[in-house]
Every structure is written in C-alpha cells, then in structure tokens.
Amino acid sequence: MTASVAPLSPTTRTPSPLAGARARGAVTLMFAVNGLVLGGWGGSLPSLRDKLAIGDGQVALMLFAAGIAGITSMQVGGRLSDAVGARRITLVALPLLLLTAAVLALAPTYPVAVAGAVLLGLGNGAMDVSMNAIGVQVEVARRGPVMSSFHAFFSIGNLLGAAAVLGLAAGFGLSGGAVVTPLLLTLVVVGAVVLVVLARIAPVAAPVVHRSSDGARTRVPRAAYVLGIMALAFGLSEGTAVDWSSIHVTDVARVDTTTGAVGLVAVSGFMVVIRLLGDRLVTRFGRRAVVRFGGACAALGYLTVTLVSPLPLLVAGWALVGLGVGMIAPQVYAVAGHLGGGRVLAVVVTFGYASFLAGPAVVGFLVRHLGIHHAMAVPAVLCAGIVALAATIPREDRDLA
Template sequence: MNSSADPGTTRERDEVRVSRLRVCAIFAVNGLFIGVWAGLLPSLRDHFRTDARGIAVLLMVAGICAVIAMQIAGRWADRRGAKKITLAAVPIMAIGMCAVAAAPSYGVLVAAAAVFGVGNGMMDVAMNAVGVHVEARHKRPTMSLFHAFFSIGALAGAGIVLGSAVLTGGLRTVIVVSSLASVVIAVAGTMAVAKRLPQSQVTTASMSGPRRIPAAAWLLGVIALCFGMTEGTAMDWSSIHVTDVTNVSPGIGALGVVCVSGAMIIVRLLGDPLCARFGRTAIVRGGAIVAAAGFTVTVISDDLPVVLAAWLVVGLGVGIINPQIYAVAGHLGGGRTLAVVVGFGYTAFLIGPAIIGSLIAVVGIQNAMMLPIGLAVVVLILALWMPTAGPAKGGQRKRDVHGREQHAPISR
C-alpha cells in the first residue's frame, strides 16, 4: 500500500481546512456585532430615556429590515455569489453600529437600527450560503461549527459591553466605546479573511432555468418558525424565569441565559460529529426531545439548581437544531431557499417575545413555558418529513430535488 498522499488531494484538504477557518471567522464577526447590539440595549434604553415599548420598536424595525434584506440577498447570492454579499454586509453593519454610537436622539437610533438590520439580514443569509458551500466541498457536516463560532462571537460582544461598563461607567461612554470597538475588531477580522473567503456557487437562468423555491422549503420554514420561538424563549425569558420562579436577585437570575448560551456553544461544537454519525433528521428530532424535556422541568420546578440545570438542557436541545435546518435549506435550493427559511426563523424572533409575554401576563411564567414544549413537539413531528440534502451519515452525499449531487468546487 502506498503511504504517500496525493499532492492534489492534500492541497484540496488544506484548502478546505483553511476555508472552514475563514468562514468560522465571518460567523464570529456577525456574532460579535449581535452580541454588542444586544448587550447595549439596557444602556440605550436608559440613555434615551425610553422603556420596554421603545426597545421593542427598535428591535421590530431592525428585524423587519433584516427579513426584507434577506429576500433580496438570497437572490443576489444565487446570481453573484454569496462572498460579495457577505463582504458588502459587514460595512453596512459597521455603519449602523457607528450610527448607534453617534445617535443624538431616539429617532436617529431607530434609523441606525434599520441600517444595522439591513446589514445583518444580508450577512445572515450570505454567510450561511458560503458555509453550506464549504460543507458541500468538505463532504461532511460543518454547519454546527460555524454556528458555534457565531455564539462565541456573540459572547465576546457581550463581554465587550460588560468590560466597557466596568472600565468607564457612563452610559454614553459605554455605548460609544462598545460600538466602536466592535466596528474596529469586526472590520479588521473581515479584512484578514476577505481575500480568500470562499465563494458560493453561482446559479444563472442560462445554467438551470429559473430558480424556483422547492416546496420542501416551506416545511423547513415552519420548522424554523417553531424552533425560532423555542430558542427565542430560552434566550429572552430564561433569566426572568430563574429570577421569578426561584426568588433570587436579577444578578443571580442572569445565570439562566448563561446556562442557555454556554450549552448552545458546547452542543454546536459537538454537533458536526453527531450529525455525521446519526444524520440531520435524527439530530433535529433529538434536539426537539431534549428541549421539550428541559422546558418541562421549568414548568414544574422552583429549585434553583434544578431550574438552572433545566435551562442548560434547553440550551443543548435548541442549539443543535438551527444549523441543521439552515444547512438543509441551503443545500436544497441555494440562497433564495435559505432566505425563505431564515426569514421564517427571524419572524419567530420578532413575534415570539410578544406572544410569550402576553401569555405570561395571563397564566404566569411557569405555565407559559408549556407553549415552547408544544412547539418542540411540532418540530419533532415535522422532522419526519424533513428533506435530506448535503453531507449525511458517514460522509455520504445526498442528492437535491432534481437528482443532482450536491457538490461544487471552492472558488474565489
């Protein structure tokens, strides 16, 4: 047996490895922006003397602009390649963040949120399309790793805000320092990987006829809507749940979201090997079962260690679902399909907090957690009909809805 490796194969593997690292960096950049944005919301609320309703408007504007931008970016990514869209989105998000830092009034802040939302919507679809392409080239699951780096970036962004608050103290200073720090780090990181960031496959009408959205995309969209609400509930309400149910201070209650976020990072780092072993459908169903089990404990327990453990379990469940659904959507129909599915997920994040909040006002926060249990069960059932596309168990390849093998070379 010849032990020497084929030089071409070795170069190809090295290229794929480098491409994965560069895509990880882009996901971390997006997460950094989101982490700083989310971390600044309390400071923005106090500095501009608004309330929860004002913050809700801010988030709604950013979210609506993101969903609209996603649909446009998905089509552009198919026609021109997702690399260009990804790199164009970073300066748009940076401009939005600079506008947040410089905003003299709440009205300008809302406009800044709109710009930030446009950039984030473009980047979310485009970077996932690039990630799907690298996964196709790698011939084994990698999307969970990319999403893990998004979570790591978000955690780092929240750390920037916390560090700014500790070192500076003033609301305005925290906003300016955190915003500008995120811009400098994100732009520098993007410039470092921009030249050799992988390009997704370009699809034109002359190559394959008009690109239609597969019917399965709408099934994936409904799954995204359900897991989006369960994940949003975990991120938005876990700390309040811990605080109210176990009668601890808000500072201790914040351990709820720490448990959720930490568990999501861990399970996403482990997600690709699990997906390669068991397949995406099994992983999605398993994640739904785990999430439902965790939420069930949040309904029945008021003991602090048990409740924190429950939110840890919830994080393990919800964290593994997102990358699998987006990966299947991208392999199935490219940027346009990905935009539809991601748009459903964003819609869930927009309406989820309001629905859960209204439910809490009527039945209480513990009973309200029965809704995400039901949504997790819906994900479990719908996953039975989830299409298979891209790398599957054992590194085998699946074919798309037209019978074509999902494989394309990495281009620049």
C-alpha cells in the same frame, strides 16, 4: 422537474478551494464577527436607552424597525447570493453592519438611532443568509458537516460582544450611557480588521442556478416551507429561552435577579457546547437524528421548567433547552442550503428570524394570562412538533441534490 443547483451537488469531483482550511477559517470569521456585532448591539441597548433618555416603548420600536429591515434584506440577499455569489454579498453586508455600529455609537438623537437600527437590519439580514449560503458550499466541498461549528462561533461572538459591556464597565469605570460609544466603536475597529482579512481569504462561492433540465426557472420547493415551519418553532423556542429564562428563574425560584441570570448562562453555555460537538454528531448519526434529538431535548427542558420550582432543577431544565435548540438551527439551515441555495435559505431564515423576534412577545402575552411558570408549555409543544417534522429531513445530503 427539480432545480439544477450545480454548485451544491455533492457529486462534483473537481477539487475546490472551498474544501480547504482557509475557506473554513474565513467562514468561521464571518459567523464570529456577525455574532460579535449583534452581541455588542444587544448588550449596549440599556446604555443606549440611558444615553438618549428614551423609554422601553421606543427601544421596542427601534428593534421592530431593525426586524422588518432584516426580513426584507434576507429576501433580497438570498436571491443576490445565488445570482452573483454569496461571497460578494457578505463583503458588502459586513461593512454596512459596521456602519450601523458607528451610527449607533455616535447617534445624538433617537431618530438617528432608529436609522441606525434600520441599517443594522439591512446589513444583518443579507449577511445572515449569505454567510450560511457560503457555509453550505464549504460543507459540500469538504464532504462532511461543518455548519454546527460555524454557528458555534456565532454564539461565541455573541457572548463576547455582550460581555464587552461588562469589561468596559469594570476596566474603565464606565456606566449608563457612557458605555455605548466606546463599546460600539471598538467593535467597528475589530470588525474592520476582520473585513480586511476576509477580503483576502474569503472563498469565492459560485452562483446557484435554479433551472430545470429544459431551461425553465424552477419554483421554490415545497420542502422549503416545511423547513420554514421548523424554523418558526425553534425560532420561538430559542427567542423565549434568551429573553425569558432569567426572568423565569428569578420569579419561579424566588431568587434575586443576579442569581436568576444563571438561567440564560445555562442556555447560552450549553448552546455553544453542543454546537462545537454538533458536526461530529451529524457525521455519526445523521442530520435527521440530530434534529429529532434536539427537539426532544428542548421539549423535555421546557417541560421541566414548566413543572418544577427548585433552582437546581430549573437550571437543569434551561440547560436542556439550550442543548436542544443549539442542535436544531445549524442543521435546518444546512438542509435548506443543500436544497436550493440562498433562495431557500432566505425563506427558512426569515421564518426563524421573524419567530425569534415576535415569539418572546407572544410568550409575554401568555405569561400575563397563564403565569410565567405554565407559559413555557407552549414552546415545549412546538419543540415536540420539530421531532415529528424531522421525519421530512433526508437521511443523506446527497438525497437533496
């Protein structure tokens, strides 16, 4: 017996506000502001380290605390999104995320910063699941794919948040620990403005009921765990690209660290480009084909950076990785949402999030034992596995209803 998820049924004929441009714009804002705050947080970490005079081990502990809090919050947020509507959860989680930024901006001591990191995990975990849940409902109402564009604006926000560090340094002559407070407080103000706008225009997302035809509560479908394995693979692959691409280019091509950063630029830039184009590709070829091509593209990119050394070829390889992994997450999350709302999204996003956080550390272990050049073969194999698992994705979203 399958779950009855009425709000996600693409056969519903009643016109919905979720289908309008206003709803799409609101969800785009959710993804963008979430990416902006997280990008600012990531970009401010070196400055926060200097301000609090802490070491890399303490920074790692702070990130670990945020990760554990985020994973916990995803489970609660996913179920609450189904129970009371994802809009409410998003509009509670975003202020918590902004409070986090304020706490971190003003943190006078390391324990306060750790508390701020825990708040960040709680706010981001709930918002991550709930905004994806709303995105899926908008997609159903519009009868066409939009999830890729939402994730594109998350990536754009992330880049802008990280770039704000450079902007403050260049525009006001700030450096070191002096950057973190004005940066994060600026993001709080921007986020507060977005929150006011969202409170007025964010669409109402209906609760999702997980009941069979005889009224019994249904279990999480097994397909959710297959999607979770795919999320595990692309989470590690994306996390490795974000955290290791610049170091890889620097060490393998034997260039300076500034030039080596072109590896991450290639990954991030091509992720944004493909996500902006992704909805058109899904409309034309279907989710299964897009995920398969994304896995193959990322696998080829990782294979390239494993085998070559010249700088142009390395950059081309990392561009292929960005192109590939950028296609996969929006589609896997969309399928999860169509399959069973926030509850299934919580499972899949948790797999991806945990892998994104832990994967780079695993790759770091491999780097020490295999060398940085050959360690990249591991994500290549995982991306190839995504190509095989993509066969489980239905050709049409209506097959999930």
